Structure formats: structure tokens, C-alpha cells
Amino acid sequence: MHYTSTRNNTIRVTAARAIAQGISKEGGLFVPSELPKLTEGDFVALQGMSYPERATAVLSRFLNDFTTTEVQKCTTAAYGAQFDAAAVAPLNAIDGEHNVLELWHGPTCAFKDMALQILPHLMRVSTGKTAPGEETVILVATSGDTGKAALEGFKDAAGTRILVFYPADGVSEMQRLQMITQEGGNVGVCAIRGNFDDAQTGVKTLFTDPAMQSMLREGGMRFSSANSINWGRLVPQIVYYISAYCDMLAQGKVAMGEPINVVVPTGNFGNILAAYYAREMGTPIAKLICASNRNRVLTDFFESGTYNTARPFYTTTSPSMDILVSSNLERLLYHLAGEDSAQIAEMMASLRDNKQYTVPAPVKEQMDALFAAGCASDDEVAATIKTVYDKTGYLLDTHTAVAFHVYDAYRAASGDATPTVIASTANPYKFTSAILEALGKDADGDPFSLQAALHDATGEPVPAPLANLGDKVVRFTDVCDGDTDTMRQTVCGMLNLG
Numbered sequence: 001m002h003y004t005s006t007r008n009n010t011i012r013v014t015a016a017r018a019i020a021q022g023i024s025k026e027g028g029l030f031v032p033s034e035l036p037k038l039t040e041g042d043f044v045a046l047q048g049m050s051y052p053e054r055a056t057a058v059l060s061r062f063l064n065d066f067t068t069t070e071v072q073k074c075t076t077a078a079y080g081a082q083f084d085a086a087a088v089a090p091l092n093a094i095d096g097e098h099n100v101l102e103l104w105h106g107p108t109c110a111f112k113d114m115a116l117q118i119l120p121h122l123m124r125v126s127t128g129k130t131a132p133g134e135e136t137v138i139l140v141a142t143s144g145d146t147g148k149a150a151l152e153g154f155k156d157a158a159g160t161r162i163l164v165f166y167p168a169d170g171v172s173e174m175q176r177l178q179m180i181t182q183e184g185g186n187v188g189v190c191a192i193r194g195n196f197d198d199a200q201t202g203v204k205t206l207f208t209d210p211a212m213q214s215m216l217r218e219g220g221m222r223f224s225s226a227n228s229i230n231w232g233r234l235v236p237q238i239v240y241y242i243s244a245y246c247d248m249l250a251q252g253k254v255a256m257g258e259p260i261n262v263v264v265p266t267g268n269f270g271n272i273l274a275a276y277y278a279r280e281m282g283t284p285i286a287k288l289i290c291a292s293n294r295n296r297v298l299t300d301f302f303e304s305g306t307y308n309t310a311r312p313f314y315t316t317t318s319p320s321m322d323i324l325v326s327s328n329l330e331r332l333l334y335h336l337a338g339e340d341s342a343q344i345a346e347m348m349a350s351l352r353d354n355k356q357y358t359v360p361a362p363v364k365e366q367m368d369a370l371f372a373a374g375c376a377s378d379d380e381v382a383a384t385i386k387t388v389y390d391k392t393g394y395l396l397d398t399h400t401a402v403a404f405h406v407y408d409a410y411r412a413a414s415g416d417a418t419p420t421v422i423a424s425t426a427n428p429y430k431f432t433s434a435i436l437e438a439l440g441k442d443a444d445g446d447p448f449s450l451q452a453a454l455h456d457a458t459g460e461p462v463p464a465p466l467a468n469l470g471d472k473v474v475r476f477t478d479v480c481d482g483d484t485d486t487m488r489q490t491v492c493g494m495l496n497l498g
């Protein structure tokens with residue numbers, strides 16, 4: 001097995017190269033040339049393992065140029081005491097129908113921790129194999145959750161620095177507090193005057209900026225990405241779908257080989273793509289159900305076969321899914337199109353030039369067989385949070401509520417009673433104001449009074465990393481303009497270059 005690019009399948013690189021480099025030179029994404037297969041015997045063995053052991057077993061098959069000891073060191077360092085659940089990704093059967101896969105027990109209370117706690121370790125081993133001695137500089141543009149999870153993952157990681165840019169007026173107060181109080185000797189955070197697209201464009205430009213590149217080289221440094229286009233961020237996510245199937249077996253929800261459905265609240269298509277990979281490896285998954293918010297570009301795509309970003313962008317109560325270009329869809333299309341990279345390059349060029357592309361009929365047929373899709377408005381999200389809480393006492397965050405709504409609608413319309421796992425992507429305390437409003441409570445106040453109000457209303461424990469924020473020292477107050485020159489100067493200043 002090797003890794004190739006979705007836009008040029010003559011490229012062959014190792015797993016370590018794919019992770020260290022992040023994205024292929026011509027702009028394609030790295031994908032495995034074949035998928036390892038799991039047998040019933042593997043599922044029996046996996047059931048008896050802890051989460052880090054399951055992760056070692058699965059990741060070893062993809063990272064074939066890592067030794068088992070190297071993989072083991074990564075998984076034990078990543079999935080330890082920084083998670084507040086012993087199972088790391090527990091499967092919580094809240095009622096007969098909804099099996100909730102809780103992916104938010106990590107240090108930043110969102111599912112990004114599942115990948116970003118391990119990525120720095122995978123990156124260190126990968127760089128050691130491909131560019132020993134070089135320092136890796138992780139540059140991130142964030143609209144909230146990714147920035148904090150990346151900072152927390154990479155803080156004080158040997159041989160790395162991490163710099164995060166966020167839009168000054170584009171993140172929640174809680175998200176801002178999480179970032180400006182970040183600890184660690186190798187971290188930098190800067191707000192930019194502008195929106196998320198400005199931050200993203202600036203970061204993308206710096207990645208390929210010749211002046212920046214040569215200054216980095218002189219300093220013995222190299223950029224890499226912690227975005228979900230990096231294979232090292234995607235592959236750890238496959239583990240929890242396999243782990244969830246083991247837990248469904250253990251809880252007697254399915255017999256060996258009996259299929260489940262999986263529902264995923266989707267933005268950049270990374271999380272649901274990981275479920276697709278788990279399925280292709282042999283995890284008995286029937287339908288992958290793709291749940292979107294009001295930005296329903298994926299719902300329309302699965303209905304019509306046309307991906308069209310020429311539409312308004314809406315801000316919603318599930319901000320981590322407010323996205324129009326779902327980068328990881330490119331990997332799915334590559335596999336469904338028979339690994340025809342020329343066809344993918346054409347579709348992506350069409351997206352860039354015409355804001356849309358249409359998949360060929362054979363691809364659409366496979367999409368219909370594998371996927372269902374649906375979307376939820378903010379009102380439907382609020383109603384779902386209230387109904388589920390009143391009925392079961394279980395408190396959903398806004399993103400997970402999108403998935404619940406879409407699943408219930410799918411089940412009602414299709415009559416499909418296959419046992420189902422719903423991916424839950426954030427702790428409700430990350431989105432207190434929308435949740436208080438959904439419960440019919442007063443939602444005015446600073447982040448800490450809202451925390452207290454939600455606690456009073458529900459008795460749910462406030463997760464320690466969010467409760468403690470008020471006591472942390474503010475370290476990063478810089479704000480810069482969002483143009484490339486200013487951002488280059490800021491990066492050089494943070495890295496003591498030039």
C-alpha cells in the first residue's frame with residue numbers, strides 16, 4: 001500500500017510523506033492506494049481492547065512505514081488522561097433508538113480533539129522519517145473549534161511551532177477566550193481584522209509565498225497543515241467508527257455482521273468520510289447519513305448530483321458546519337469514480353471556475369446506494385434540543401441536534417429501522433446561548449453567566465476545561481490587518497525570522 005493524489009494518481013508517497021507534507025504539490029489530496037480489510041476475527045479481537053489499543057490496531061494497517069512501537073507510542077500519548085471518559089469515545093444508548101457516539105470528551109470539548117490530540121505525534125514521527133532535524137511550523141486559519149484543538153494538540157510538541165489566525169469578530173466569546181489564554185512555549189495566536197475567508201486566504205497565500213518560503217528554509221523550518229485535508233487528521237477518525245461497532249456488539253444492539261447506519265453532522269466532510277473508510281474496510285455499515293444545517297449544499301448534492309456553491313452563505317447556531325466547500329468530498333469522489341484522477345481534476349477545476357460540477361451517472365448511482373442526506377434549520381435544531389431533553393434528559397449540542405433531526409426525518413420517511421449510531425461532535429457547553437434559547441431560558445450575559453445558567457437549568461456538569469477559562473492568564477492580544485504583507489510580518493515576528 002502507498003499513498004497517491006486525487007488529482008494525479010501516478011504519484012506514490014509513503015504514509016509519513018503524506019502526513020509531513022499535508023497536501024500534494026498539484027493541489028490534490030493524499031489517499032491510500034488500497035484499504036486494509038477487517039475480518040470477523042478482527043472485530044472479536046478489537047472488542048477486547050481499550051481505545052488506544054483499538055487505535056494502534058487500526059492505524060498500524062494504514063501507517064505501514066511506522067513500526068508498531070511508533071504507532072503505539074502515538075496512541076497512548078494521544079488517548080490518555082486528557083480525555084474525561086475512560087472509553088475515550090463512549091457509545092451512549094440514550095433510548096431504544098438513538099445510540100450516541102460521544103466524540104467530545106477531549107481537552108477542548110469538540111470532536112476535533114479525536115484527531116488533533118494524535119496528529120502532532122504522527123507528525124513528529126513522519127518528519128523524523130522524511131525531513132529529520134527540520135522544525136515544522138503549523139499555520140492555521142480558524143473559525144473557532146479547529147484553532148483551539150490544534151493549539152492544545154501541538155502545545156510544547158517537540159520540533160513544532162503553531163501559529164493560529166482567527167477573525168477578530170468572527171468567533172464566539174468562549175472560543176476567543178479558549179485561544180487567547182492558550183498555554184505552551186511554541187504557540188502564537190493573532191486576531192485579524194476581517195472575516196474567516198480573509199484569514200483563510202492569507203494563510204493559503206503564505207503557504208506558497210516565495211519570500212516566506214525562503215525565510216523559513218534559512219531558519220531550518222517548513223510549513224505543514226493541521227487542516228482536515230491532512231491524511232494524519234483523517235485516519236484517526238476511522239478508528240472511532242470501528243470502535244463504535246465493537247461497542248454496539250458488546251451492548252447487544254447487533255449480532256456480528258449485522259449492519260448499522262451512521263449519522264454524521266457534516267461540514268468539511270472529514271468525519272463522514274472516515275465512516276465511509278470504516279465501511280469500505282469491512283465494518284458492517286449500511287447507510288451513511290449526511291446531516292447539514294441551513295447551508296444545505298451537500299443535501300442538494302446528494303439529491304441532484306450537482307455540487308453548486310453559487311448560493312448565499314448563512315450563519316447558523318451550528319457554526320462549525322457553516323461551510324460551502326467541503327474539501328474532503330474530493331476523496332470520496334476519487335474512490336467512487338474508479339480512482340480516475342483526471343476526472344477529479346476536471347471536476348475541481350470546474351468548481352473553481354464555474355462554482356459547480358456534476359458527477360457522472362455511475363458515481364451518482366453509488367452515492368444513492370451508500371448515502372442518505374438531509375438538513376435542519378435553526379428552528380428545527382432548537383425544537384430537537386428541547387424535545388430530546390424533555391423526553392430523555394439528554395442534552396444535545398446544536399451540531400448533534402442537526403444529526404438527530406435529520407435521522408428522525410430519515411427514519412420516518414424510509415421506515416429503515418437499522419440500528420443507528422449518531423456521531424455527537426461537541427459538548428453542549430460550547431454553545432450555551434443557542435441551547436439556553438432552545439430550552440426557553442434567558443440567553444443574555446457573558447460566557448460564564450451563561451455557563452452557570454445552563455448548569456442551573458439542567459444540572460449537567462460544566463466540563464473542567466471550559467469552567468476554568470476565567471482563571472487563565474490572557475497571553476495573546478495582538479490584532480493585525482488581514483493582508484498578506486502584514487500577516488507575513490506577523491509570522492516572521494512570531495518565529496524570530498528576517
Ligand SMILES: *Cc1c(COP(=O)(O)O)cnc(C)c1O
Nearest residue numbers: 266267268269270271320425426
Ligand atoms: C468540525 C465540526 C463538525 C464538522 O465536521 P467535518 O469533519 O468538517 O464534516 C461538526 N461539528 C462540530 C462541533 C465540529 O467542530
